[in-house]
Amino acid sequence: MSMFGGGFGGPGGAMPGGMSGARRDRPGGAPFAGIPAELAAGVARLESSEPPLDPPRETFHQQPDNRRLTLGTLLANRPAVLVTAAVAVLAEALLLQAGPLLVQIGIDHGIVARDVPVLVLSAVAFLAAVGLTAFASGVRIRQSGRLAAYVTRDLRVRVFKHLQRLSLDFYTREKAGVTMTRMTSDVEAIQQLLQDGFAQFLIQGLTMIVVTVVLVHYDAELAAITLLLVVPPLAALSIWFRKAADQGYERQRDAIAGLFSHLSESLYGVRVITAHNQQQRSVAEHREVVGAYRDANDHTGRISAVYGPGSSVIGLLGLAALLLIGGRMVLRGELTIGELTAFVLYINAFFQPVQQLVQLYTNYQQARAALGKLRGLLGTAPSVPERIDALALPPASGGIELRNVSFGYDPERPVLRDVTLRIAPGETIACVGPTGAGKSTLAKLVARLYDPDRGAVLIDGHDLRDVTLDSLHRQVGVVPQEPFLFAGTLRDNIAFARPDASDDEVSAAVDAVGLRDLVDRSPDGLDTILHERGQSVSSGERQLIALARVFVAAPRVVVLDEATSSLDLRSELRVEAAVQRLLEGRTAILVAHRLSTARRADRVIVVDNGGILESGHHDDLVARGGRYATMYATWESHTTTPDPGTP
Numbered sequence: 001m002s003m004f005g006g007g008f009g010g011p012g013g014a015m016p017g018g019m020s021g022a023r024r025d026r027p028g029g030a031p032f033a034g035i036p037a038e039l040a041a042g043v044a045r046l047e048s049s050e051p052p053l054d055p056p057r058e059t060f061h062q063q064p065d066n067r068r069l070t071l072g073t074l075l076a077n078r079p080a081v082l083v084t085a086a087v088a089v090l091a092e093a094l095l096l097q098a099g100p101l102l103v104q105i106g107i108d109h110g111i112v113a114r115d116v117p118v119l120v121l122s123a124v125a126f127l128a129a130v131g132l133t134a135f136a137s138g139v140r141i142r143q144s145g146r147l148a149a150y151v152t153r154d155l156r157v158r159v160f161k162h163l164q165r166l167s168l169d170f171y172t173r174e175k176a177g178v179t180m181t182r183m184t185s186d187v188e189a190i191q192q193l194l195q196d197g198f199a200q201f202l203i204q205g206l207t208m209i210v211v212t213v214v215l216v217h218y219d220a221e222l223a224a225i226t227l228l229l230v231v232p233p234l235a236a237l238s239i240w241f242r243k244a245a246d247q248g249y250e251r252q253r254d255a256i257a258g259l260f261s262h263l264s265e266s267l268y269g270v271r272v273i274t275a276h277n278q279q280q281r282s283v284a285e286h287r288e289v290v291g292a293y294r295d296a297n298d299h300t301g302r303i304s305a306v307y308g309p310g311s312s313v314i315g316l317l318g319l320a321a322l323l324l325i326g327g328r329m330v331l332r333g334e335l336t337i338g339e340l341t342a343f344v345l346y347i348n349a350f351f352q353p354v355q356q357l358v359q360l361y362t363n364y365q366q367a368r369a370a371l372g373k374l375r376g377l378l379g380t381a382p383s384v385p386e387r388i389d390a391l392a393l394p395p396a397s398g399g400i401e402l403r404n405v406s407f408g409y410d411p412e413r414p415v416l417r418d419v420t421l422r423i424a425p426g427e428t429i430a431c432v433g434p435t436g437a438g439k440s441t442l443a444k445l446v447a448r449l450y451d452p453d454r455g456a457v458l459i460d461g462h463d464l465r466d467v468t469l470d471s472l473h474r475q476v477g478v479v480p481q482e483p484f485l486f487a488g489t490l491r492d493n494i495a496f497a498r499p500d501a502s503d504d505e506v507s508a509a510v511d512a513v514g515l516r517d518l519v520d521r522s523p524d525g526l527d528t529i530l531h532e533r534g535q536s537v538s539s540g541e542r543q544l545i546a547l548a549r550v551f552v553a554a555p556r557v558v559v560l561d562e563a564t565s566s567l568d569l570r571s572e573l574r575v576e577a578a579v580q581r582l583l584e585g586r587t588a589i590l591v592a593h594r595l596s597t598a599r600r601a602d603r604v605i606v607v608d609n610g611g612i613l614e615s616g617h618h619d620d621l622v623a624r625g626g627r628y629a630t631m632y633a634t635w636e637s638h639t640t641t642p643d644p645g646t647p
């Protein structure tokens, strides 16, 4: 099932591993497909010097992963890296506290007591502590970097798998840009938190706890007075910040999603925008969405501008109070000068984290908002689910039945009402009818791209809802109205549904659909690179490639939505001949936009007003003089009327 726009991505839908499996001799597959020839040798050299990589061992299944997405569950998946990082964090936090203690010993027992060896020892110990702290810090940074990389890789794969599971209605409803934001900016927000934020968060938190304990140990009364002066206003300010920031970061996530949406749509539609001279409007719209993002950033910036200086002023006031009260205690002989110095250094160590915590809290809030969005995406259930006890569809003979089927994209507005239709194995049915009558909808129901609201669609007597999607899509091939080609080689595209197809099979498909000319003309034959969305081949060639794709997949049933784009007579005849060859011996449902196609079908059905108005062979329907006969007469008069431009 393809992702966007109609979802007719070829039989078998998206394959696990996608295009990368298509070229066995080039493990990189599509991502390397665009390497210019002059760089290829260099890349090959580089690849050969790298250690061999195991192929990815990811498996894909249709059943949604219902584990709740939290930072905790994400981290728990990587226990070894998590433990190493945590040990390094603990060591760093403790080592950081050795400094003030050694200063106090140096002053009181070295300088004041005039004991040089103690002074030297304190200085050496200080140096050792600095070295060990640097080492612990290095380990911590390395391990938390690994943790972030692994966890976000797991998260990205999990979300991508879910995207592969979601049904067409999701992609119709959700803008591509919003989904892109979930996979880029939202995941990056979580990565940023894990990379540095989390470890820093722990270090700063631990520092505050250790410092409190040490302060109480030095002088409980002084510690209590200083902390009481500082902690309550700081807590109040933090609670306010949390509330205000929550809202701000939610707004920021939505705004960036809006920005990506507009950007992706504008890039996708750039030809239409240029052709209709709408660049000015496009720029104005983009300015709007960028403006909304700026406002959201501005909002969070304003909140941080209050919290940052506010918390630092509270800290400095605490320090001033300490100097005053502690200084008095030194004068009275209740505290040594070394102890006061250590106290000041510790208090400083207590408040410094507050500054950093502001930044970390910002990261945390962003990651929390992102996690909420991703949780929402992972919580979206596929509307065409696979039953947990679904069975594999046995090799089908291809008999299809629509039994009292009703369906509407919006249940309030049914497109098909109580439709019943039987198609014999090997029969070719052409659906005709006015635009928007529901022909493609009927075809999509047969390929189970949607489920009927009422009634059932059966293949060989099996309700489509009872069989696995994999076994169904292997046996029901789809040729979309607008074929989608991937950036990659011609071979990759033809063998898309069966990357393990042999060269002979691909070659046979090429001959069967009449693509040999294109292959012979192309500089590298089947290895010729096609550009993104197949922009480097013509519309007729795209249609032939889509037909060749189904040829290789060899399904029992073919659902073919005829292209509406008009081709020149020669190309049209080539596509028609290819279709004829493809359908031989298979059951087929053709959404026929040209009545020449209907004429060749075993049976024609006329779809309109939510149902099947007429059904029969072309000749019989014409003879009957009903709706089809009128449509055919009109079509024939148009196709035989000489072009007004012809002399």
Ligand SMILES: Nc1ncnc2c1ncn2[C@@H]1O[C@H](COP(=O)(O)OP(=O)(O)OP(=O)(O)O)[C@@H](O)[C@H]1O
Pocket: 172, 409, 410, 415, 433, 434, 435, 436, 437, 438, 439, 440, 441, 442, 591
């Ligand atoms: N994804 C969708 N969401 C909502 N409505 C849709 C969707 N796809 C189609 N429709 C509506 O359902 C109706 C039937 O559409 P369908 O594509 O089946 O028509 P069709 O007979 O194949 O038309 P055409 O000949 O133009 O291809 C139309 O009114 C269309 O607007």
